[in-house]
Amino acid sequence: MPRSSQRALIGAGIALLFFLLLFPATRVHAAAPGQAIRAARVQREGLVRLRFAQPLERADAANFRFTEVAAPDVPIPVREVRVEAGNVVTLVVGQPLDPEGSYRIELAEPPLARAVRPPRWALLFSAVLSAALINNFVFTRYLGLCIFFGVTKKRDTALGMGATFTFVMITTGMFSWMMYQFVMKPLQLKFLQILVFIGVVAFLVQLLDTVLKKTHRALHEKFGIYLVLITTNCIILAVPLLNAAADAGPLESLALAMGSGLGFALALFLMSCARERMELARVPASFEGLPIAFALAGLFALAFMGFSGLSFFR
Amino acid sequence: MSAREETLRITASMTVVCALGAAVLGGVYVGTERYARAAQSRGERNAIVELLGLDSTARVTEVRQFLAEDRGEVVYEARPFGAEGAPARRLVFALDGRLVAQEGAGGAVLPAGAARPLGRLFLASRDGLPLGFVVEGTARGYKNRIRFLVGIGRDFSIAGVRVVEHEEDPGLGAEVATRVFGGQFIGRDAANIAALAVTRDPMPEDWRSALAQLTRVPAESWRARQAGLIARERARPIYAVTGATISSRALTEGLKSTVDHFRRRWALLEPWLGAGS
Amino acid sequence: MSAALQDPGPPPARQLILNGIFTENPVFRLALSLCPAVAVTTTVMNGIILGVAVLLVQVLSSATVAIARSFIHPRVRIPVYTIIIAVWVSAIDMSLAAFVPTLYAQVGLYVKLIVAFAIIISRLEVFASRYPLVPSLWDALGMGLGFLFALVVIGAMRELLGNGSLFGVALAPGKPLLFFALPAGGFFSIALLMALFNWMERRAAEAAGARARAAGGSHA
Numbered sequence: 009m010p011r012s013s014q015r016a017l018i019g020a021g022i023a024l025l026f027f028l029l030l031f032p033a034t035r036v037h038a039a040a041p042g043q044a045i046r047a048a049r050v051q052r053e054g055l056v057r058l059r060f061a062q063p064l065e066r067a068d069a070a071n072f073r074f075t076e077v078a079a080p081d082v083p084i085p086v087r088e089v090r091v092e093a094g095n096v097v098t099l100v101v102g103q104p105l106d107p108e109g110s111y112r113i114e115l116a117e118p119p120l121a122r123a124v125r126p127p128r129w130a131l132l133f134s135a136v137l138s139a140a141l142i143n144n145f146v147f148t149r150y151l152g153l154c155i156f157f158g159v160t161k162k163r164d165t166a167l168g169m170g171a172t173f174t175f176v177m178i179t180t181g182m183f184s185w186m187m188y189q190f191v192m193k194p195l196q197l198k199f200l201q202i203l204v205f206i207g208v209v210a211f212l213v214q215l216l217d218t219v220l221k222k223t224h225r226a227l228h229e230k231f232g233i234y235l236v237l238i239t240t241n242c243i244i245l246a247v248p249l250l251n252a253a254a255d256a257g258p259l260e261s262l263a264l265a266m267g268s269g270l271g272f273a274l275a276l277f278l279m280s281c282a283r284e285r286m287e288l289a290r291v292p293a294s295f296e297g298l299p300i301a302f303a304l305a306g307l308f309a310l311a312f313m314g315f316s317g318l319s320f321f322r
Numbered sequence: 323m324s325a326r327e328e329t330l331r332i333t334a335s336m337t338v339v340c341a342l343g344a345a346v347l348g349g350v351y352v353g354t355e356r357y358a359r360a361a362q363s364r365g366e367r368n369a370i371v372e373l374l375g376l377d378s379t380a381r382v383t384e385v386r387q388f389l390a391e392d393r394g395e396v397v398y399e400a401r402p403f404g405a406e407g408a409p410a411r412r413l414v415f416a417l418d419g420r421l422v423a424q425e426g427a428g429g430a431v432l433p434a435g436a437a438r439p440l441g442r443l444f445l446a447s448r449d450g451l452p453l454g455f456v457v458e459g460t461a462r463g464y465k466n467r468i469r470f471l472v473g474i475g476r477d478f479s480i481a482g483v484r485v486v487e488h489e490e491d492p493g494l495g496a497e498v499a500t501r502v503f504g505g506q507f508i509g510r511d512a513a514n515i516a517a518l519a520v521t522r523d524p525m526p527e528d529w530r531s532a533l534a535q536l537t538r539v540p541a542e543s544w545r546a547r548q549a550g551l552i553a554r555e556r557a558r559p560i561y562a563v564t565g566a567t568i569s570s571r572a573l574t575e576g577l578k579s580t581v582d583h584f585r586r587r588w589a590l591l592e593p594w595l596g597a598g599s
Numbered sequence: 600m601s602a603a604l605q606d607p608g609p610p611p612a613r614q615l616i617l618n619g620i621f622t623e624n625p626v627f628r629l630a631l632s633l634c635p636a637v638a639v640t641t642t643v644m645n646g647i648i649l650g651v652a653v654l655l656v657q658v659l660s661s662a663t664v665a666i667a668r669s670f671i672h673p674r675v676r677i678p679v680y681t682i683i684i685a686v687w688v689s690a691i692d693m694s695l696a697a698f699v700p701t702l703y704a705q706v707g708l709y710v711k712l713i714v715a716f717a718i719i720i721s722r723l724e725v726f727a728s729r730y731p732l733v734p735s736l737w738d739a740l741g742m743g744l745g746f747l748f749a750l751v752v753i754g755a756m757r758e759l760l761g762n763g764s765l766f767g768v769a770l771a772p773g774k775p776l777l778f779f780a781l782p783a784g785g786f787f788s789i790a791l792l793m794a795l796f797n798w799m800e801r802r803a804a805e806a807a808g809a810r811a812r813a814a815g816g817s818h819a
Contacts, residue, residue: 078440079579080389081396081417082586104575106462143465148782150638154717157633199351199693202714203343203685210678242634242715249711294798299790306786313783316464316491332675339679343686350690358697365700487704492641493761493780 045115046095048124050107056099056124058113066117067091072099077110077123084111108134108319132263134319139267142316145243146275147309152243156275157301166280170273172234174266176213177247181265184208184248185258198252205248213238243272278308363404370403370444373473373482374454375542383445385595387587388437395422397437400595403444411595419590443584445595454481457584461576463488464495464569472507472577478585479511482541483577495569501536503570506560507577508541509552515581518560520571525561612737619741625718626749626789627796636753637785639706643766646754647747648702652691652710654743657719659687661727661739668728680723681714688714718742756788 047059056074069086076084088100105111108131111124126134145151152173159169184205192198217235220228238244247268251261282304291300370382382403389396394417399410414423444456455474460467466489473481485499497503510518532548545552562570610618623629626636639645663683664671671679692710695703703710713719722742727735758764761780763771778784 079583081415081419082583103579108462150634150782150785151712153633153637199347199689200344202689202692202711203340203347203682206681206685206714210681242712245715246708246712249708253708292794294794294801295790296797299793299797302786302790302793306783306790309783309786310781313491313781332672335670335672336675336678339682343682346686347689350693354693354697358693358700361697361700491781493774493777 043118043120045113045120045122048113048122049126050105050109050111050124052104052107054101054104056101056105056111056113058097058099060095060097063095064091064097067097069099071116073114073116074099074101075112075114077112077125080112128259132259135260135263136267136270137318139264140271140274141312142318144271144275144312144315145246145268146272147305147312148316149246151246152241152272155241155243156272156279156305157298160276160279160283160301163277163280163284166276167273168231169234170269170276172231173238173243174269174273176209176216176235176238177244177269177272178262178265179216180209180212180244181247181251181261182258183212185251185256185261188248188252201249201252205245208248209238209244243268275308279305282308359406363406366444367403369471369484369486370446370456370473372540373456373471373484374446374475375481375540376446376453380446380448380453383447383595385443385445385591387440387442389440390437396440398591398595400445413591413594415590421590421594424594443587452476455584455588457580459576459580461572463490463498463572464566465489465491468498468569468573468576470573470576470580472580474581474584477511478581479509480507480515480577480581483507483573485573490566490569494563495566497563497566498569498573502530502533503563503573505533505536505541505544506555509545510556512581512585514556515578518574518578520562520567520574521559522562522567524564529555529561610734612734615734615737616741616744619738619743619745620748621745623742624745624749624796625742626746626753627793629718633789634709634712636750637782637789639709640750640754640757640785640788641761641780642758643751643754644702645706646750648695648699649706649709649713650743650747650750652695652706653713653716653719653746654740655691656684656687656713657722657743657746658736658739660684660719660723661735662732663687664723664727665730665732665735671728676728677720677724680720684719684723685714718746753785753788753792756792757784760784 042062043064044061045058046061048056050056067089069089072086072089074084074086075082084101084103086099087102090098090100092098099113108126112121113124114121125131143149146153146156155169155173159165187204187208188201192201192204197204213235217228217232220232220235247265250256251264254260256264279301283301286300286304295303367382370376371380374380376382383400384403385398385400387396387398396415396417398413398415400412401408401410412423412425413421416422442458446453446455454476456471457474458469458471460469462468467487468485468490469487471484471486473483475481483504485504488496488499490496490498507515529551532551535548536544539547560570560574619625621628626633639649660680660683664680688711691713692707695710696707722739726738730738755765757779759770760776761774761778761784763769763775774780776784779788
């Protein structure tokens with residue numbers, strides 16, 4: 009009984025964390041009494057669609073100020089305002105807009121303002137998708153190849169490894185991000201990043217191993233062997249290094265860690281399925297073993313190229 | 323040796339190793355940082371000189387743009403290029419373009435964290451007359467951000483394009499960083515740029531071989547030599563890199579908005595910075 | 600006699616170097632540290648930069664371990680090796696960024712990831728922690744050169760086939776086989792080169808076997 013309640017507690021904690029991260033997105037931004045902008049989104053072909061709570065009194069172009077968050081001092085000119093049914097107002101601007109971008113709409117009368125950007129969960133999802141498929145660590149960044157070719161002979165091992173890696177990548181990724189943002193950056197110790205990230209990974213993996221051994225013996229028996237292999241693996245280390253290089257925020261870091269982990273697990277799974285079948289194939293003697301596995305990975309990489317340019321918003 | 327004593331010894335030796343390592347790295351950092359900074363500013367200077375075809379008599383001013391979000395103000399800091407930490411001339415505008423404050427050289431340094439950096443631009447001048455500008459811009463490429471510098475002439479026509487950083491596929495999207503692709507923008511004026519489109523049609527062979535010369539010839543003399551071809555291509559859209567239409571379009575759109583933003587910002591800045599800082 | 604058997608002394612320098620380049624080539628034979636071998640080898644120059652960085656890290660770490668081996672507590676030797684490697688990698692990373700910024704920009708992340716190379720730590724564990732400075736240096740030099748050699752070969756193959764050039768100098772018009780410059784082409788290049796190494800080894804083994812048989816036959 010205490011075991012299950014413990015798990016429920018952990019689950020609730022994780023759910024709470026996610027809620028806290030997503031909360032700002034669900035908040036209503038501007039709230040003048042009565043009138044408010046209920047929804048706002050941009051369309052690629054240069055349209056801004058706004059839904060108001062009440063019919064809008066002034067619907068001339070001069071009433072609106074539409075800007076990019078990265079360039080708040082040069083408003084994007086509004087060419088035309090179309091009032092539609094259901095309190096929907098469409099602004100026509102003279103240039104294509106990026107549905108993934110961050111914009112801001114301001115009204116002079118009544119004084120309203122609102123950020124126009126995709127909801128946070130959508131951005132998170134898109135970033136996870138991008139890290140897992142478009143920039144897949146194995147097939148486009150070529151990281152973690154030693155492990156990739158080492159453990160993909162059997163499907164079970166591949167799955168266990170993938171799950172362990174994803175979990176460790178998220179934990180170490182977030183912990184390293186905190187170290188980087190709150191310790192190394194303020195203290196100007198960025199040049200120690202390799203040393204610190206290695207320390208963080210080694211420490212957390214060791215901690216995980218000990219905790220798992222004490223609390224969940226069955227899990228430890230299943231995943232413990234993979235944990236040993238993880239310390240100072242390049243794919244684990246790449247996540248904090250990439251996050252540090254991009255100076256990423258908490259959500260972006262989480263998305264990169266999660267997406268990379270899932271992408272790696274996917275790569276391991278696909279490869280192990282293919283290699284299990286390969287055992288039945290007749291391979292030229294010189295290509296047996298690693299060379300044919302590399303060729304196979306090449307085919308997967310070719311297939312994954314089809315994902316680039318994929319966007320959740322297009 | 324008792325177990326406790328051994329643990330102590332291990333802890334002590336690990337501490338010593340870590341401290342030694344950190345000390346070595348600190349030393350290397352202090353030793354190399356100066357060179358890293360010098361190399362970066364040398365690279366930028368070369369790009370600026372090349373993009374605008376400057377000689378040694380030109381003065382380059384670096385202008386950094388910041389946004390003070392809480393006050394709704396945009397701050398410009400101008401200082402001679404490469405003079406890090408030199409007193410800057412500062413202009414503060416409200417978001418609607420009204421000048422709020424102006425400080426001559428000697429103003430205090432902007433407090434860190436109070437303002438978010440928006441970008442940089444470089445202004446080249448000689449004897450108090452502007453020669454041209456180089457503006458930093460970004461575009462959302464096929465895989466990741468593309469960072470570029472664009473040289474802009476006094477008449478807001480493009481003098482040259484240099485891609486500084488990108489992660490596009492080698493052989494495909496990465497081709498947008500070549501002179502052959504970037505050269506297509508040279509000489510286009512503001513109106514032309516604002517209406518610029520990208521086509522998938524193949525690039526005419528004579529235009530391609532003319533653009534290929536850009537790797538050997540400075541842009542200035544190339545423009546004079548290929549004036550006929552340039553005039554013919556002016557009326558046509560940008561030819562996308564084969565197999566990389568999205569990257570080509572991304573860079574083109576990024577250039578369009580960078581040039582447009584700069585043109586409108588310069589209208590504000592010109593009375594104050596027009597003569598160089 | 601028995602002492603000599605227990606400690607045969609370090610192998611000669613020439614053998615150590617050749618060992619690293621051919622018989623135990625880290626990329627083609629040991630299949631270790633493959634990530635950068637595919638990632639940065641779209642051009643020869645990238646291969647050289649990363650290869651030189653690995654060579655330097657290997658030599659400096661081996662030297663450090665060989666000198667300090669009597670002070671390193673055996674129970675914490677792996678963490679200590681990791682720290683030593685991390686320090687040298689950071690130092691070389693910063694130096695490359697400062698002195699060859701344009702070349703470094705293309706291989707930056709992979710230089711930092713040298714720290715996770717299995718090949719370096721395995722040489723420290725297998726060789727540098729057991730032998731004195733000089734043979735450890737030769738061993739490190741051999742392994743580093745082997746790595747450099749592999750990266751240059753892959754880089755040359757991919758740049759020549761994918762881009763029609765070498766060291767950025769165009770040798771063929773256009774792009775003969777663009778595929779080899781793409782990510783997938785990197786995997787295929789290594790597959791082909793590994794198969795080539797296997798094939799050469801099998802040929803050599805067969806030839807040796809045939810010679811042995813022929814020699815045995817003449818005796819009979």
